[in-house]
Amino acid sequence: MEKKPIVQLTAQSMTLADLRRIHAGDVQLALADELIPALRRAHQTVSDIVAGGQVVYGINTGFGKLASTRIDKNHLADLQRNLVLSHSVGIGDILPAPVVRLILATKAMSLARGFSGVRPELVAALIKLFNAGVIPCIPAKGSVGASGDLAPLAHLACVLIGEGQALLPDGQRVSGAQAMGAVGLSPFVLGPKEGLALLNGTQVSTALALAGLFGAEHVFAAALLAGALSLEAIQGSVKPLDPRIHAARGQPGQIAVARALSTLLAGSQIVTSHANCGRVQDPYSIRCVPQVMGACLDNLAYTAGVLAREANAASDNPLVFADTGEVISGGNFHAEPVAFAADIIALAVSEIGAISERRTALLLDSGLSGLPPFLVRDGGLNSGFMIAQVTAAALASENKSLAHPASVDSLPTSANQEDHVSMATFAARRLGDMVSNTAAVVGVEAMAAAQGIELKRTPQGPRSSAAVEGVLAEIRQHVAFLEQDRYLADDVETMREWAMNPDRVNAFTDIIPSLNSANQA
Known part of the structure; x- marks a missing residue:
């Protein structure tokens, strides 16, 4: 071994x-x-x-x-x-x-x-x-x-x-x-x-929050990949990725996401094939990916720093100071920093899923996407991705309820000696369910976007960038093109696992907080 x-x-x-x-x-x-x-x-x-x-x-x-x-x-x-x-x-x-x-x-x-x-x-x-x-x-x-x-x-x-x-x-x-x-x-x-x-x-709360952070990073990366696929499927504009736009605002996460997407799409023939189509503005779920996902990234980076410090902290009570022989009671066991961090991660995970679900809905709407209704040929006889989007909507909505801050709650314990508590453990534990929900939402989007790209594809037609084509090929290793209705539950589960795969971060190692040296303890 x-x-x-x-x-x-x-x-x-x-x-x-x-x-x-x-x-x-x-x-x-x-x-x-x-x-x-x-x-x-x-x-x-x-x-x-x-x-x-x-x-x-x-x-x-x-x-x-x-x-x-x-x-x-x-x-x-x-x-x-x-x-x-x-x-x-x-x-x-x-x-x-x-x-x-x-x-x-x-x-x-x-x-x-x-x-x-x-x-x-x-x-x-x-x-x-x-x-x-x-x-x-x-x-x-x-x-x-x-x-x-x-x-x-x-x-x-x-x-x-x-x-x-x-x-x-x-x-x-x-x-x-x-x-x-x-x-x-x-x-x-x-x-x-x-x-x-x-x-x-605070080790249990911190461990659960760290697991939530790592899961959030996986679905964040998967959502960037899915978003790039969706942009190509609807032949969206890359002009909103222009670095001058993001420099003018100055938000670091936004700048990083726009740069990452530009790199991902570099060399795309699909982008150049519709350069003069006259399309000015895409819906927000496409156009504002840097702004929304960048804000999520900034919050994940902040929480990464909090959790890195907490993972190394002396959170016992009382603490022993051997240099003076003192044993001093304090409150380092109070997990309020972890509770806030977990609540912030929950907001980011919810928003990653929320904007992803909207892109799936966009793909299925032929009036907006220019694709066949519900992404299937012979619609009517076939329902295509109609109900896969319903599942995504159900999970995105569930996450909105789960994202309610846990840190604002407190019930006194120990005969009111412990009269204010953080609820950090639940705040962090619920992240596992939220990450799983968002992974399914993002997985559905990626599967739908791959379908959209291939519905427009001709043998000699334009291809996307090498990076995006690689993502498309990987998806096809897991799920087949939907020619006609079939049992889709297994495909949805497969794509949920795809979105949760730690390998997703490999395309964005320079911006993923737990892999970025700027966020290390």
């Missing part, structure tokens, strides 16, 4: 490109030796507090509203174990393996910063689980995104103490104790603060 490259957890931050590779399962993790002294110093600080009989929240007190309750030294191990077990109340389907890989990696990174007071061995155990492909079973629902992602992270911590469940690389579901044994470890007896450090933090 080929050895995977290693991402080192160091004093420097993991980059978005690293996080993308972690999500894909393409790497292994390693803890840099340089971080171990800081980990040991913070752990020693906690040990000194216990030995000295000081009363410090999270070390020898109860939690939340019970923070004023002092815990006897003889019960500190029970305190941490009880914390993990009592908080393991998640519900719903378990999180997918790519998301859990991100959770393991970002939790290890957060603890490795040396502000949490845990043993280096605990960080090493998280890394060992990751490298062995062991996936703790973490229910998707049960976090409000403040005081940390308590319930889901408790399910992760359960595996470390030999409780809960995990999936082995072969898919077998085993107990936490068996999972630890599979990587050559015995379950931990957690020391002071270690259970709290594992549970506190």
Whole structure:
């Protein structure tokens, strides 16, 4: 088996490109030796507090509203174990393996910063689980995104103490104790603060938001490709891509999208074949692609920066400052930055699908597109893409409801001690459904646009650019030209998978936020 490259957890931050590779399962993790002294110093600080009989929240007190309750030294191990077990109340389907890989990696990174007071061995155990492909079973629902992602992270911590469940690389579901044994470890007896450090933090919200960001980037790239196909299918104008227009406004995403589309269409014979057709203005879904998709790109770039910082953050509470021997309570567990970022990604994903669906509707409208009604010969006998567009409309509409900001909601918890929460976990989790919806919408457009191009095509007629012809050829490897009505559900699903394929970003690596060095942490 080929050895995977290693991402080192160091004093420097993991980059978005690293996080993308972690999500894909393409790497292994390693803890840099340089971080171990800081980990040991913070752990020693906690040990000194216990030995000295000081009363410090999270070390020898109860939690939340019970923070004023002092815990006897003889019960500190029970305190941490009880914390993990009592908080393991998640519900719903378990999180997918790519998301859990991100959770393991970002939790290890957060603890490795040396502000949490845990043993280096605990960080090493998280890394060992990751490298062995062991996936703790973490229910998707049960976090409000403040005081940390308590319930889901408790399910992760359960595996470390030999409780809960995990999936082995072969898919077998085993107990936490068996999972630890599979990587050559015995379950931990957690020391002071270690259970709290594992549970506190924004790693679940952040991992879900990162997965949403990467998915948004895939459908963003697919939508640019589909938009170029649609422009060629209706013989639209490329004049709105003129760089002077976009320089006059100055929005960076808009400039980047116009440049990317111009590059994609460079050398198109279809463009030159109708240069003097007299068509002045296309509908907005064609003409304003740089403006709409550019705004989406700017928002994805902003959120990429937020999430890159959060993935590397110490979001535990309280934090241990070994240089002064202080343990200070704060609120870094509050996931408001992640909630806002997830809401912004949701808006972008919704808009990517919304403008794509409008281009599909345009293609099907013979009065606007100049193509046969519903993109099929012998219309009437055949309905063509009529209902595929209805499916796209249904999904685009569903996304509009899902795009409602989650961050504006809050329900108090813990007897009003935790009286304002972020709802970041749901904000990020719903991105998976939204990305899937938009991928189907974009897939339908790409399939319809390919049909439109070929309906006008003659053996010796003009061809598009090499890049666009390559996209068209790839689509035809997956779905056939629609000569007459057939069962289309499989084709729609195939094109949804096409739009979600990570390879879509390869045509736009210079502008995709997680691949652009300007957005790296």
